[in-house]
Amino acid sequence: xxxxxxxxxxxxxxxxxxxxxxxxxxxxxxxxxxxxxxxxxxxxxxxxxxxxxxxxxxxxxxxxxxxxxxxxxxxxxxxxxxxxxxxxxxxxxxxxxxxxxxxxxxxxxxxxxxxxxxxxxxxxxxxxxxxxxxxxxxxxxxxxxxxxxxxxxxxxxxxxxxxxxxxxxxxxxxxxxxxxxxxxxxxxxxxxxxxxxxxxxxxxxxxxxxxxxxxxxxxxxxxxxxxxxxxxxxxxxxxxxxxxxxxxxxxxxxxxxxxxxxxxxxxxxxxxxxxxxxxxxxxxxxxxxxxxxxxxxxxxxxxxxxxxxxxxxxxxxxxxxxxxxxxxxxxxxxxxxxxxxxxxxxxxxxxxxxxxxxxxxxxxxxxxxxxxxxxxxxxxxxxxxxxxxxxxxxxxxxxxxxxxxxxxxxxxxxxxxxxxxxxxxxxxxxxxxxxxxxxxxxxxxxxxxxxxxxxxxxxxxxxxxxx
Amino acid sequence: xxxxxxxxxxxxxxxxxxxxxxxxxxxxxxxxxxxxxxxxxxxxxxxxxxxxxxxxxxxxxxxxxxxxxxxxxxxxxxxxxxxxxxxxxxxxxxxxxxxxxxxxxxxxxxxxxxxxxxxxxxxxxxxxxxxxxxxxxxxxxxxxxxxxxxxxxxxxxxxxxxxxxxxxxxxxxxxxxxxxxxxxxxxxxxxxxxxxxxxxxxxxxxxxxxxxxxxxxxxxxxxxxxxxxxxxxxxxxxxxxxxxxxxxxxxxxxxxxxxxxxxxxxxxxxxxxxxxxxxxxxxxxxx
Numbered sequence: 001x002x003x004x005x006x007x008x009x010x011x012x013x014x015x016x017x018x019x020x021x022x023x024x025x026x027x028x029x030x031x032x033x034x035x036x037x038x039x040x041x042x043x044x045x046x047x048x049x050x051x052x053x054x055x056x057x058x059x060x061x062x063x064x065x066x067x068x069x070x071x072x073x074x075x076x077x078x079x080x081x082x083x084x085x086x087x088x089x090x091x092x093x094x095x096x097x098x099x100x101x102x103x104x105x106x107x108x109x110x111x112x113x114x115x116x117x118x119x120x121x122x123x124x125x126x127x128x129x130x131x132x133x134x135x136x137x138x139x140x141x142x143x144x145x146x147x148x149x150x151x152x153x154x155x156x157x158x159x160x161x162x163x164x165x166x167x168x169x170x171x172x173x174x175x176x177x178x179x180x181x182x183x184x185x186x187x188x189x190x191x192x193x194x195x196x197x198x199x200x201x202x203x204x205x206x207x208x209x210x211x212x213x214x215x216x217x218x219x220x221x222x223x224x225x226x227x228x229x230x231x232x233x234x235x236x237x238x239x240x241x242x243x244x245x246x247x248x249x250x251x252x253x254x255x256x257x258x259x260x261x262x263x264x265x266x267x268x269x270x271x272x273x274x275x276x277x278x279x280x281x282x283x284x285x286x287x288x289x290x291x292x293x294x295x296x297x298x299x300x301x302x303x304x305x306x307x308x309x310x311x312x313x314x315x316x317x318x319x320x321x322x323x324x325x326x327x328x329x330x331x332x333x334x335x336x337x338x339x340x341x342x343x344x345x346x347x348x349x350x351x352x353x354x355x356x357x358x359x360x361x362x363x364x365x366x367x368x369x370x371x372x373x374x375x376x377x378x379x380x381x382x383x384x385x386x387x388x389x390x391x392x393x394x395x396x397x398x399x400x401x402x403x404x405x406x407x408x409x410x411x412x413x414x415x416x417x418x419x420x421x422x423x424x425x426x427x428x429x430x431x432x433x434x435x436x437x438x439x440x441x442x443x444x445x446x447x448x449x450x451x452x453x454x455x456x457x458x459x460x461x462x463x464x465x466x467x
Numbered sequence: 468x469x470x471x472x473x474x475x476x477x478x479x480x481x482x483x484x485x486x487x488x489x490x491x492x493x494x495x496x497x498x499x500x501x502x503x504x505x506x507x508x509x510x511x512x513x514x515x516x517x518x519x520x521x522x523x524x525x526x527x528x529x530x531x532x533x534x535x536x537x538x539x540x541x542x543x544x545x546x547x548x549x550x551x552x553x554x555x556x557x558x559x560x561x562x563x564x565x566x567x568x569x570x571x572x573x574x575x576x577x578x579x580x581x582x583x584x585x586x587x588x589x590x591x592x593x594x595x596x597x598x599x600x601x602x603x604x605x606x607x608x609x610x611x612x613x614x615x616x617x618x619x620x621x622x623x624x625x626x627x628x629x630x631x632x633x634x635x636x637x638x639x640x641x642x643x644x645x646x647x648x649x650x651x652x653x654x655x656x657x658x659x660x661x662x663x664x665x666x667x668x669x670x671x672x673x674x675x676x677x678x679x680x681x682x683x684x685x686x687x688x689x690x691x692x693x694x695x696x697x698x699x700x701x702x703x704x705x706x707x708x709x710x711x712x713x714x715x716x717x718x719x720x721x722x723x724x725x726x727x728x729x730x731x732x733x734x735x736x737x738x739x740x741x742x743x744x745x746x747x748x749x750x751x752x753x754x
Contacts, residue, residue, distance in 0.1 A: 036601075037568065040592075043601030050568075050601060051527025113525035117560050146473045154470045162473065163480045170484065174492075179559070181614055181621045185521070192555025193499045196563055201492040245480060249487030258537035259563060260552035262498040265491055272487070331539050335567040407541045414737030415544050418689070419570040424597045 008086035015072030022064025029057040031437040038430035070214040082149030139165040160217035167209035175202035201252035208248035226303040232289035240282035254325035273325030280318035287311040306357035313349030338399025348388040367458035383443025390436030398429035506553035511624040519646025531568035547574035548656035576652030580728030594692040606639040668714040682747025
């Protein structure tokens with residue numbers, strides 16, 4: 001055990017490594033299903049069809065890669081910001097085991113078709129119950145560490161961490177309420193339009209509490225660490241924090257525009273979605289202004305490149321998102337490929353770039369070494385950026401094209417295209433998207449290789465020193 | 468200051484999160500469950516339909532197919548009457564979906580005959596060339612009915628012993644088709660929304676040979692799946708040597724035959740292309 005200043009860092013290493021494993025699974029499955037859409041012969045029923053694999057892709061991405069690395073960095077950051085070792089390293093160890101068991105169980109049960117069908121809440125009730133146990137263990141450990149802290153002030157990252165802990169708990173418990181029929185089958189406790197409204201309150205706030213507040217906590221911690229200069233404005237961070245967690249919860253129904261849920265819920269969702277631009281961009285500006293006088297670091301410091309591109313995609317994402325939440329625009333692009341294009345700018349651009357930076361920062365420090373190759377980190381950067389942009393841009397164009405075709409009418413008012421006529425025009429875009437995915441995967445492999453050699457090098461070094 | 472008091476901070480953050488939650492997630496239950504929105508003709512699922520729905524969920528059909536028709540021209544013209552909240556009161560979970568890799572299915576019930584679905588599930592591209600749907604031929608296996616009664620009880624749906632007995636010998640294919648034929652079909656929209664073609668219509672392309680290639684192409688795309696590429700009939704009847712007047716054929720293609728399982732093509736083809744199909748149909752003979 002080689003623990004710096006008594007911090008429980010071995011557990012951080014465990015979470016980082018396993019989150020990278022699940023991240024690779026998510027991307028591999030993602031690339032495979034992108035080929036399935038373009039080449040339906042690649043569906044191998046019953047287990048390997050698009051319908052069963054897509055939830056594995058999203059769950060491995062959000063819960064395996066996302067939550068896994070958030071657990072790593074919440075433990076890492078909290079200890080340092082409180083100047084306290086983790087409340088219970090033993091509990092954290094159990095948490096890592098349970099985490100891997102849950103994600104593996106999720107993948108297996110989803111492939112077997114045990115599926116609640118609600119997006120990002122697909123896991124059947126026994127697995128979902130394990131998720132709850134996992135989260136409680138995690139939350140208690142972090143909160144107790146903060147309670148016994150030695151640094152009185154809580155830095156902004158800790159705010160986002162605390163909000164995440166309570167937010168995810170509330171969302172997950174409510175949306176997973178089920179009527180069990182057997183160990184492998186349950187029905188949602190809510191019906192029809194009620195169920196839809198609960199689901200998208202959950203679905204969109206999973207974006208808030210999983211894909212926004214944790215990366216922000218990580219960004220606010222690692223940007224100053226990487227640049228060596230403090231964050232521009234703590235006050236702006238505070239205002240943005242409270243308005244963000246207040247407004248997000250109103251916006252779920254923008255996924256249900258024109259659907260049979262009450263109009264006023266849709267209108268509120270639309271209004272709050274547009275209002276969310278303000279707190280989102282407060283974080284973006286906080287990032288940019290922190291770079292005042294430091295922009296040369298974009299050239300010299302590869303970590304800054306990942307972080308600043310990350311926050312830039314966050315900024316773009318939080319402009320595009322609200323625009324899609326407006327009824328008229330939603331009428332046009334909803335249900336088309338535009339939406340996966342949007343989602344992947346957030347997940348690949350914002351969340352993953354910030355996580356890459358955090359991993360590049362922490363792994364050499366945890367193993368008392370230097371990164372194996374900054375050159376490879378740059379190759380990684382450009383490959384994942386190119387892959388992601390090809391993905392998103394082709395999907396936006398595909399979405400607009402299909403929407404235009406679906407809306408085209410003849411002079412007599414009848415529709416000009418049947419659904420399948422609009423679909424066959426999408427194949428070229430789907431080929432491009434699959435190519436983007438392959439490039440992204442290549443970038444990810446370079447990243448994993450770099451991290452692997454860094455850790456392996458550190459181990460030989462340590463062995464040599466002992467000898 | 469509250470950044471020095473983590474527990475108070477946690478409580479405040481929770482309260483902040485709960486405001487929007489209560490207003491936009493909890494309160495709407497009252498509006499959505501307003502008795503005025505109930506639709507009497509909407510019925511719970513039978514055991515067979517429910518098993519079919521569970522297969523739809525198991526296979527993740529909702530990852531590519533939505534089940535909400537929005538009150539927008541491009542939706543209602545393409546799929547049918549827009550969806551109403553009262554139609555979904557027995558849907559646990561809801562299956563509205565979020566992405567249309569395939570068409571919306573909210574009004575699929577009654578659109579095609581069962582035989583169409585069997586063929587399409589087995590080999591989607593045989594019915595819809597260049598479709599990217601996976602083949603679901605494997606659903607031709609016996610339906611597992613061990614939980615059927617428990618499921619009906621869990622959802623408090625009414626059922627009889629006869630309903631349960633009817634599950635004997637059914638395949639998963641039978642179940643999913645039974646489910647699909649029910650979706651969106653509990654309100655009489657097909658009947659009331661049916662396009663009535665009135666009066667003596669005159670074919671603008673009568674004896675106009677130049678439209679035959681286009682008519683044939685449209686036939687291959689829209690009609691051949693059921694009537695065969697040579698019009699010999701399969702799911703639908705033989706269409707060669709048709710002795711009906713052009714106007715009658717037009718009315719059938721344009722408005723469909725609800726009881727006979729013939730879908731209406733007026734919304735997708737429009738008048739002009741329908742006439743071209745009619746012209747082609749009338750030109751094909753047995754010899």
